[in-house]
Amino acid sequence: MRATGWWERPASCAIVLMLLGGLSLSATVARDRLYAGEQTEAQLLYIPSGTVLERVALSFDALLADVYWVRALQHYGVTKRASGEKRYDLLGPLLDITTSLDPRFNVAYRFGAIFLAEAYPNGPGRADLAIALLEKGLAVMPDRWEYYMDIGFIYYWWLRDYEQSAAWFSRAANVPGSSWWLRSLAATTLAAGGSRELSRQLWQQMYDSADNDWIRNESARRLTQLRALGDIDQLIGAAQEFHRDTGRPPRSWAELVDAGLLVGIPIDPTGRPYVIDFSSQTINLSPESELYPLPGESLPPPPPSP
Amino acid sequence: MTVVVRIAAHVFKESVRDKVLYNLVLFAVMLMAASYLIGQLSAGQDVKIIKDLGLAATQVFGLFIAVFIGIGLVSKEVERRSIYSLLSKPVRRHELILGKYAGLVLTLAVNITVMAMALYLVLGYMSWTETEEFKQNWETPATDPALLQALFLIFIQLMLVTAVALFFSTFSSPILSAVLTFGLYVVGHFNTDLRNFENIVDSQAVGILAGVVYYLLPNLAPFDVKAQVVHAQPISFGYMALTSGYAGAYIGALLLAAIFIFSRRDFK
Numbered sequence: 001m002r003a004t005g006w007w008e009r010p011a012s013c014a015i016v017l018m019l020l021g022g023l024s025l026s027a028t029v030a031r032d033r034l035y036a037g038e039q040t041e042a043q044l045l046y047i048p049s050g051t052v053l054e055r056v057a058l059s060f061d062a063l064l065a066d067v068y069w070v071r072a073l074q075h076y077g078v079t080k081r082a083s084g085e086k087r088y089d090l091l092g093p094l095l096d097i098t099t100s101l102d103p104r105f106n107v108a109y110r111f112g113a114i115f116l117a118e119a120y121p122n123g124p125g126r127a128d129l130a131i132a133l134l135e136k137g138l139a140v141m142p143d144r145w146e147y148y149m150d151i152g153f154i155y156y157w158w159l160r161d162y163e164q165s166a167a168w169f170s171r172a173a174n175v176p177g178s179s180w181w182l183r184s185l186a187a188t189t190l191a192a193g194g195s196r197e198l199s200r201q202l203w204q205q206m207y208d209s210a211d212n213d214w215i216r217n218e219s220a221r222r223l224t225q226l227r228a229l230g231d232i233d234q235l236i237g238a239a240q241e242f243h244r245d246t247g248r249p250p251r252s253w254a255e256l257v258d259a260g261l262l263v264g265i266p267i268d269p270t271g272r273p274y275v276i277d278f279s280s281q282t283i284n285l286s287p288e289s290e291l292y293p294l295p296g297e298s299l300p301p302p303p304p305s306p
Numbered sequence: 307m308t309v310v311v312r313i314a315a316h317v318f319k320e321s322v323r324d325k326v327l328y329n330l331v332l333f334a335v336m337l338m339a340a341s342y343l344i345g346q347l348s349a350g351q352d353v354k355i356i357k358d359l360g361l362a363a364t365q366v367f368g369l370f371i372a373v374f375i376g377i378g379l380v381s382k383e384v385e386r387r388s389i390y391s392l393l394s395k396p397v398r399r400h401e402l403i404l405g406k407y408a409g410l411v412l413t414l415a416v417n418i419t420v421m422a423m424a425l426y427l428v429l430g431y432m433s434w435t436e437t438e439e440f441k442q443n444w445e446t447p448a449t450d451p452a453l454l455q456a457l458f459l460i461f462i463q464l465m466l467v468t469a470v471a472l473f474f475s476t477f478s479s480p481i482l483s484a485v486l487t488f489g490l491y492v493v494g495h496f497n498t499d500l501r502n503f504e505n506i507v508d509s510q511a512v513g514i515l516a517g518v519v520y521y522l523l524p525n526l527a528p529f530d531v532k533a534q535v536v537h538a539q540p541i542s543f544g545y546m547a548l549t550s551g552y553a554g555a556y557i558g559a560l561l562l563a564a565i566f567i568f569s570r571r572d573f574k
Contacts (some may be wrong), residue, residue, distance in 0.1 A: 058495045059530035067357045069342075104537040107351055107443070212443045274433040 050100025056279075059100065065102030068094055072108070080122060088124035091115060095133055106144070109137035109221065111214055113150055117158050119293060124159060127158040148172035156202065164229045166190040181205055200226050224269045225291050232294075235266055235274060235283045249281050309397055310405040313407035317409020320418075321375060325422075326413060333423045336363060341428050352446050353432055354536055361456050363530040366422070366463040367493070368414055375413070376471025379406040379481035380568065384543030385480075390574055403472065406556040407561060418461050422454070440489040441563050448539040454533040455546060462553045463529035467491060470524065476568040490496045524556055 006012040057064045072094035079086050091220045094111040099105055115123055117130035131154055139148070150199045152168035155161045169186035172178050185205070188198055200223065209220035238261040245259070253276065256262045266274045272289040276282075285292045320329070340359055344352045377394035380403070383389040392402065426449055433441065436508050446452065469489055474483035500523075505515035528549050 055496070057367065059490065059527065059532065060362050062533040062536060063358045066351070066358050069351065070355075102533060104533070106540070211439075 009082055017131075029167075050097040053097060056103050061101045063106075065098050065105055068098040069105065070102060070107055072098055072112065072115075086121050088115075088126075091124055092126060092129045092133075094137075099133065099136060103137075103140040106137075106141075109134055109147060110150060113154065114215070114218055117154050119158070122293075125158075127154050130154050132178075142179075143175060145172045145175035145178035145182070148175065149178075152186075152189075153202070153206070157199070158208070158297055162189055179205075179210070196226060196229060221291065225294055228268050228285060228291055229294060231266065231268065232274065232283050235262075237275075239276070239281070250276070307459065309401045310408060313397070313402060313405025314408035314412055317379070317406055318412045319373075321410070321413040324373060326375065326513050327417065329371070330417065330424070331374070333363055333421050334369060337424060337428045341432060346517050348562075352400075352431065353444055354431065356425075357426060357453065357536045360421070360428070361453070361536075363462065364418060364421045364425070365460045365463075365532075368418060368460065369467060371414060371417060372410070372464045372468040373471050373484055373487050373491075375485060375561075376468045377408065377480045379472050380475040381478070381483065381565075383482050383573065384573070393573065398487050399569045403476070403561065403565050403568055407468065407472050408430045409562040411465055414461065414468065418457060420466075422457050425453070448534070450535070450538075452535045452541070455541050456532045459529045459531055459546070459549060462550050463526055466524055466526070466553045469564075473560045473567075476564045476571070489550055490524060491526065494524045495530075497523045497525055498527055510531055525552070529553070 007016075027227060037097060053064060054061050072091060075087065075094055078275050079088050079091075091112075095116070098108045099112070102108070113130040113134050113223040115124065116133060117127045118126070119125045131151050134154075135150050137144060138147050149166050149172040151170060152165045155165035155168060159165075166186045168190040169189055170183050173182035173186055185202065188201075203219045203222040203226065207223065209214055210216035238256055239250050242256055242259055242261055250256050253262065253265045253273075257264060268274055268285055268289050268291060270290045275284050275286050277284065285294060287293075335362055341352065341356050344355045346360075377384065380389075381391060393399070423509065429448040436448075441448075470486045471483060474486045478486070495519055500516045500520035502515055503520075505513075507513055507516070533539075534541060
């Protein structure tokens with residue numbers, strides 16, 4: 001009888017295959033852990049032009065747009081969660097490619113504008129790119145009153161240009177089928193632009209009329225930020241009262257609690273304690289808070305690398 | 307006519323025997339896996355992406371079947387020398403070409419029908435598991451009947467590609483036929499550019515030549531209405547009828563040319 005080699009026996013073959021599979025898996029895991037910094041592939045845009053991609057995709061452009069949309073989401077999410085310096089360099093190009101491949105990708109325009117306008121470190125703080133993206137959408141779908149409204153919001157919230165904001169709300173109101181409250185919003189923005197009460201009303205309207213969870217959650221977050229701003233006003237009042245009574249500014253929250261001006265260490269709506277800066281005598285959110293930074297207090301984006 | 311039907315049935319049975327329809331299993335598994343994974347990744351765009359993916363996959367799977375089976379329909383019979391026994395029977399050459407074509411079209415029809423059913427099943431399940439409030443944000447219902455318009459034009463396009471593959475199969479080798487068919491498929495998506503060529507070249511002759519090539523090559527871009535359907539853009543009956551009519555005429559011309567060439571081939 002012919003002696004058979006181990007490679008001809010199913011059991012020994014299966015064992016060796018499992019061993020080799022385990023070895024391959026271990027090597028991959030070790031390489032990913034040890035050399036994570038060297039994996040730059042995910043940050044590359046192989047073809048930076050949406051127009052070229054649209055031609056290359058033949059009739060599969062919509063599917064490719066989906067791929068780029070998921071890539072844009074991942075880029076935004078991963079960068080936002082990353083520790084250290086956050087670079088959102090690819091967000092604009094990825095969204096541009098997505099909307100070039102599928103010019104009617106509604107969510108890519110609306111969510112994309114939210115991501116782009118978000119101040120650093122939660123976003124690149126590129127209100128200009130956000131407006132350009134929405135205007136690109138309007139060139140294809142001029143009847144989308146939501147895009148006019150979103151541009152108005154960006155001018156109001158991030159750029160604090162209330163005249164432009166009112167003009168865009170007015171344009172939104174002129175689109176047939178738009179929400180009834182946009183007309184009065186345009187007028188109020190001009191009259192009381194920048195007031196916290198108007199901001200609250202704006203975001204409440206946005207929350208009530210949101211057509212998806214993301215925009216609803218974003219509006220809820222803004223409303224909570226406005227609540228935190230109200231809290232900070234009250235805390236500043238308490239600190240000023242302490243200063244008046246004692247002739248010096250407070251050195252800690254405990255002093256304000258001892259003076260009976262606060263019932264305890266003040267915490268923001270997400271449960272993080274507020275931070276008092278004794279050198280500048282300012283009160284702000286903790287940088288770890290989900291609401292940080294408050295509008296108007298965002299950090300500038302890092303300078304572009306050479 | 308009976309001969310054509312018999313040959314068509316034989317081609318269909320052969321494709322089943324060759325396990326061509328196994329791609330349906332792959333399609334169904336891919337859709338189900340994607341519907342689960344994409345929901346986690348796409349910020350509420352899962353139904354749109356499943357529609358895009360389902361329609362694109364239907365087209366890709368169909369394209370591969372049309373090309374890789376189409377190119378072998380005639381040339382394989384010649385290579386195997388089974389063409390001699392076939393032609394010694396009471397089968398006329400044009401019946402052989404028409405029967406082979408009809409058989410592959412039948413395979414594609416079954417393929418697309420089953421894929422469409424799988425796509426609707428997955429979309430129906432996604433719709434069933436979502437809340438009414440969430441569904442209001444969709445541009446179109448998950449099981450939008452308009453998807454059938456895109457699927458119909460995909461089928462018509464594949465019929466045209468099959469005719470191209472069969473045409474090349476009558477006079478060239480399988481590899482060359484595959485290259486030429488894929489080449490025409492790619493060119494077919496770009497040839498709209500040729501129509502505007504005369505506006506960007508100085509030579510009138512080149513402009514006219516580009517115009518002739520534009521009308522000569524198959525124009526496949528109009529068959530792609532996937533994005534419009536997914537975004538609830540209406541596709542008129544007139545558009546569907548004209549596009550199908552164009553395909554019908556082009557397929558007729560290709561089959562006629564294939565029959566003409568095949569009738570004159572000497573197999574002695």
